[in-house]
Amino acid sequence: MSDESRPINPDGSPPSLPPRLPPQRGGCATAFMALFGVALLLPGLCAVLFGVGAFTSASPDPGLLFLALLGLAVGFAGVMLIRAAIKGS
Template structure:
């Protein structure tokens, strides 16, 4: 059995360490890599759009490449968003 008298209150715990800021070099590298990752997405939109205009449907042999390009492009957009937004600070705990 546990003894409630020996338990420490939650406010007696030490506060978490403050988050370390990300360096500007890493942020720039993430943004540049994200821009390079947008290029396959742009090509996928271009070639996918060209094949739809020609035939009215995406050719079966081109569909996986278009999908892969779009996924990489979405990943690039997410990387740019993460570089600009930065890391969130942890929530502040009440002193209860």
């Protein structure tokens, strides 16, 4: 005799449990991520301004170009942090 109230998979194995949802992130962590991301955008903005100034000069300084690239990388990290805060887990 079989128990009709308990569903069985087509291959005869017992049903598996649904996957657990990841824990929700608190609103405070999301706010801190967004604020820190905005703070990281400021070096990126300065890098854009100094990079334009360095490229328009007759002989660009390699040190200034390196700092501009570093600032752009920090700004990109800020964009990714804001994106992660908005998107969630």
